[in-house]
Amino acid sequence: MQMKMWVRGLLLLALLCLSACHHGMDPVAFHDDGYPPKLSDWHVVEARDGVLQLNEGVVPYELNTPLFTDYAHKLRTIWMPKGVSAKYSPTDTFDFPVGTIISKTFFYPLPKDKPRNATDIARTYDTSRDFAGQGLNLAHVHLIETRLLVRRKDGWVAIPYVWNAEQTDAVLARTGDVQALTLVSDDGKREDFNYVVPDQSQCVSCHAHDWTTRAIQPIGPKARHLNRDYRYADGDENELTHLVREGYLTGAPDPADAPRNANWMDTHASLDARARAYLDINCGHCHNPKGAANTTGLTLDITTLEDRHIGICKPPTAAGQGTGDHLFDIVPGHSDDSIIPYRLSSAVPGTMMPELGRSTVHEEGVALIKAWIASLPGQCVVMH
Amino acid sequence: MRKTCTLIAIALLLAACGHQESATQNQNDVSFESKLEQQLLDAKPGSVIDIPAGHYSLKRGLSLRTNGVTIRGTGMDKTVLSFKGQVVGPEGLLVNADDFTIENLAIEDTMGDALKINQGKNITIHGVRIEWTDGPKTTNGAYGLYPVKTQNVLVEDSVVIGASDAGIYVGQSNNIVVRRNRAEQNVAGVEIENSVNADVYDNTATKNTGGILVFNMPNLSQEGHATRVFHNKVFDNNTGNFARKGAAVASVPAGSGIVVNSNDKVEIFDNDIADNQTASIIISSYFSTNYYNTSGVAADYNPYPKSIYVYGNRITGGGDSPDGLKLKTLKTAVYGLTGKFPDVIWDGYADPKDLVDGLPPSGDRICIQDVNGVLNIDGPHSYKNPSTDTKPYQCTLPKLPPVVLNPEPKV
Helix, strand or coil, X not given: CHHHHHHXXXXXXHHHHHHHHHHHCCCCCCCXXXXXXXHHHCCCEEEECCXXXXXXXXXXXXXXXXXXXXXXXXXXXXXXXXXXXXXXXCCCECECXXXXXXXXXXXXXCCCCCCCCCCEEECCCCCCXXXXXXXXXXXXXXXXXXXXXXXXXXXXXXXXXXXXXXXXXXXXXXXXXXXXXXXXXXXXXXEEEEEEECCHHXXXXXXXXCCCCCCECCCCCEHHHHCCEEEECCEEEEHHHHHHHCCCEECCCCHHHCCCCCCCCXXXXXXHHHHHHHHHHHHCCCCCCCCHHHHCCCCXXXXXXXXXXXXXXXXXXXXXXXXXXXXXXXXXXCHHHEHHHHXXXXXXXXXXXXXXXXXXXXXXXXXXXXXXXXXXXXXXXXXX | XXXXXXXXXXXXXXXXXXXXXXXXXXXXXXXXXXXXXXXXXXXXXXXXXXXXXXXXXXXXXXXXXXXXXXXXXXXXXCEEEEXXXXXXXXXXXXXXXXXXXXEEEXXXXXXXXXXXXXXXXXXXXXXXXXXXXXXXXXXCCCEEEXXXXXXXXXXXXXXXXXXXXXXXXXXXXXXXXXXXXXXXXXXXXXEEECCEEEEEECCEEECCCEEEXXXXXXCCCCCCEEEEEECCEEECCCCCXXXXXXXXXXXXXXXXXXXXXXXXXXXXXXXXXXXXXXXXEEEECHHHHCCCECCCCCCCCCCCCEEEEEECCEEECCXXXXXXXXXXXXXXXXXXXCCXXXXXXXXXXXXCCCCECCECCHHHCEEECCCXXXXXCCHHHCCCCCECCCHHHCCCCCCCXXXXXXXXXXX
């Protein structure tokens, strides 16, 4: 055990060195038009010397509670040109300047103690093997895709890239991709599924927070998601503070005065805060008063009051077969009679929610939402 | 990558097995799908995406986000997009754009909704066939043609078969014409919900659970009113309800011709209605759906149907075998074992705040002419005192103006 820790320490050190060098990477290239054919054309992150490296000025971040995507791990980064910065907002996505590049690399750790093959990946939340902030050791992970959100003059553009089999570069995949993968748990349990890389226009399904203007926005970089510590190469720091220090963010208050979503896995936080954070990031970008799902009268973003709009005793509007034969979105105290956990428990298109972005059931997330509904007081009294 | 290809090959094989291959079967569906997706991504205002004749298997939902695009096939039986074996959904095609036209093609067997148009103005759907090819099944997709939150919408000369919710469903929209369509074997044939100014005419609705529905649901962005349902053929809508419980249409009894639920200013005239075994016309409130509850419905939601005008319809048969134990018992109690319900059933819920001498104000009344009778089933008292008195419905209402599409669609 001690030996292992020591080896891990060395490895980490080695990675730190590598990332600090940016090992001959050209400067980040912002393309203000078109769709460069390779991820490496941007020089934001690159696979070099067995490590997925972050270029200079590319700042990694995580969210308090992230969106679930088939147990994928995610390396998120922000980069901005010199001399500009994003403007803080307490509620919305920060106002990022033209030239900003946000990247999100989806990857999986490899199953423990198993030789690498083309399709087996680990089903784990444990990020200690990732060293994501300093780069990814490609001996230990399998890269799937890197999505770029690029802030051009006319607004944000979403550009998906899919990693090649050699894991040397990712290639443009505007029409998305489907890959057959197998999740392997530490206890050996296997689950086959289709990992879906959304096409460019499906990206908009989640990223257009306002379905009338249809303008697309990053989802994660909001105060409540970023108000947390991150293990940067030079030590732990609050992400908001770090972005300010990097010159990437202006107008931010002290983190103590900024909103903060709970970490859905943090059992020290209240069940309510954890469930609401989970619904906020997984559902709120469509289920908000302006979003794609505003046709339903169901809003699940963090600001929705705990009334019928969050689903309590609310009859569904257009759930179709997604009702699972239940009458209300949430029946307080009765999660098994509620539509929301039913739809979260399905992986069938047309039944499942969210509609896109996963092909597996997030069992731990469903358990959280069920526990939360079970804890809610009240009952749905039908009137005749 | 090799695995991906294998997977696609298997999906294709599966899709091919489930289908009678037509002579024009396109052997290279993967490249077709990818090309079509690319065309949708690259579309500019004014683009016309022509899809040649063929039967194409697709496994991923399509989407379009550009204004002013036309998608055109060569005919609803010639250009077929089949989603049997769909792995990425939920829709066949999701559109979020203005000035959109789709015509002359078919979308089959989607896992979720077939064609959803979510927000947009000037929408034309012409000669489109939507079908779940295994017939009515609970596991079929919910909605066939599904414009929601749209303005200035035309749905015409189309066919929808097998939707597990509504075949043609226009929701939360304004200025709507639905004409010359055929809706068959859906739970709801045509449904206008929370919409304002809709003309539904020259349609054929048959073998659905309910033929033509005009509904208002609570908690939504707008309340619907002003729908004209006229010159339609509504017959044999007796298919057992195969919607999932909890869906709004799950409360519709099999054998319903035309149903108004909680909607206002609805005019039903000049229709041919025949052989719908529960009733030719049903007028009801949200209370009758059993979803009305003390905390889940907006306080300002009005569950009562108001200002409903029924006249000049040609009604034959029907009412002879109502769906559900409660209605069967009621029918036998009031009309005997061999008797049948009259042409119109009302659930008997009237807004108690408004009643003057037992009747709503003149503009809010339910006025019914040219029928063989009306049964008030006394829903509020669990059917205890049903009434066959037709006097409360002897009245007229001002006729609604026709819907004018502006701009007129260019088909």
